[in-house]
Amino acid sequence: MWLIVRLLAGADRRLWLVVGLAAGTGLENKDTLLFLAAGLAMGLVLTRRWDVVRSPWPWAATGIALLLWAPNLAWQATNGWPQLTMASRIAGYAADNRAQIVPLLWLFTGPLLFVVSAAGVAWVFRSRDAARWRAIGVAGLLALALAAVTGGKAYYAIGGVAVFMAAGSIVVDRWLARGHARLKGAGFAVAAAMSGVLIGYLTLPVLPLTAYAASSLPTAAGICLHGRRGGGRPAGGRACPSGDPDYDYSEASALVLLGSGLPPVYSGHNAYWAWGPPPARRTVIVHVGDWRPADWSRFFIGCHDVARIDNGLGIQNGEQGKAVSVCTGLKAPWTSMWSGLRTIS
Numbered sequence: 001m002w003l004i005v006r007l008l009a010g011a012d013r014r015l016w017l018v019v020g021l022a023a024g025t026g027l028e029n030k031d032t033l034l035f036l037a038a039g040l041a042m043g044l045v046l047t048r049r050w051d052v053v054r055s056p057w058p059w060a061a062t063g064i065a066l067l068l069w070a071p072n073l074a075w076q077a078t079n080g081w082p083q084l085t086m087a088s089r090i091a092g093y094a095a096d097n098r099a100q101i102v103p104l105l106w107l108f109t110g111p112l113l114f115v116v117s118a119a120g121v122a123w124v125f126r127s128r129d130a131a132r133w134r135a136i137g138v139a140g141l142l143a144l145a146l147a148a149v150t151g152g153k154a155y156y157a158i159g160g161v162a163v164f165m166a167a168g169s170i171v172v173d174r175w176l177a178r179g180h181a182r183l184k185g186a187g188f189a190v191a192a193a194m195s196g197v198l199i200g201y202l203t204l205p206v207l208p209l210t211a212y213a214a215s216s217l218p219t220a221a222g223i224c225l226h227g228r229r230g231g232g233r234p235a236g237g238r239a240c241p242s243g244d245p246d247y248d249y250s251e252a253s254a255l256v257l258l259g260s261g262l263p264p265v266y267s268g269h270n271a272y273w274a275w276g277p278p279p280a281r282r283t284v285i286v287h288v289g290d291w292r293p294a295d296w297s298r299f300f301i302g303c304h305d306v307a308r309i310d311n312g313l314g315i316q317n318g319e320q321g322k323a324v325s326v327c328t329g330l331k332a333p334w335t336s337m338w339s340g341l342r343t344i345s
Helices: 002-008 013-027 033-046 057-078 082-091 094-099 101-108 114-126 128-149 154-177 181-203 209-214 249-258 270-275 334-341
Strands: 244-247 285-288 300-308 323-330
Touching: 002 013, 002 128, 013 033, 013 057, 033 128, 033 154, 057 082, 082 270, 094 101, 101 114, 101 128, 101 154, 101 181, 114 128, 114 154, 128 154, 154 181, 249 270
Parallel strands: 244 285
Antiparallel strands: 285 323, 300 323
């Protein structure tokens, strides 16, 4: 967006090549960058900024972005387009996702500074001084609208808000210049500091665990404390059986990063599945968490629960109370069963 701001202000059109590199790299990470690209294309059309796209450089940038994105698309195509499957799963919660848009915008732009971003929206679309950048204003709002229409999560297009925060700072600067700058500046500084403190309180691990558990924050955040504690005992207080743990990706990744002395970790959940199944010699698994086929008897002769995940603080999150199971008697080789253990959710 910073590059586009410069191009709309009249920078050398060869800067489009850097835009292509940035966009292509971004698409290797998040396909939702397409929302911003679509918004920008529509913005340039609506504001009639033909001067920005008249040279060959924007088309070269498009080619660069597509070339860098190609490995991502090739992998998706050869693996059944799992990203589209995932998007359809997320869209199943479209009503909840849409309901979170305004609260998240309020939070991410600063609980006491939200008015600055709102003023930035007004400036981008009403001020003559902002005419050259109006296309990027359209892009930000349209990207947000596309995320809402497709039922995506509210934060998918949150990066588009940055331009309105920047525009709002121009409005604030002019407000300060109209007099009483010290008084206004002091008030603004207090609001900014209080916003920072509140955002930190809501989103960062700044509270002691006991204080966190006693607050209302666990309803909005999923802290995961299961795993081994001192003496080789899991948080649930039960001895951990030997074997191979099997988790959904949230448990799996936490134990890979934070676990100590654990057996290898495998999961069929989302992209974790693509890293492959256990080796043939691994025939006993310890299954932890909520990634669970409807019928384990398809895969194992027997499974039995041996413990429940307990973070020890009474925090009711996505993992609390989930079963820890031991499964034995592999019914077929892992390589033939792995496709049936794939879960996208």
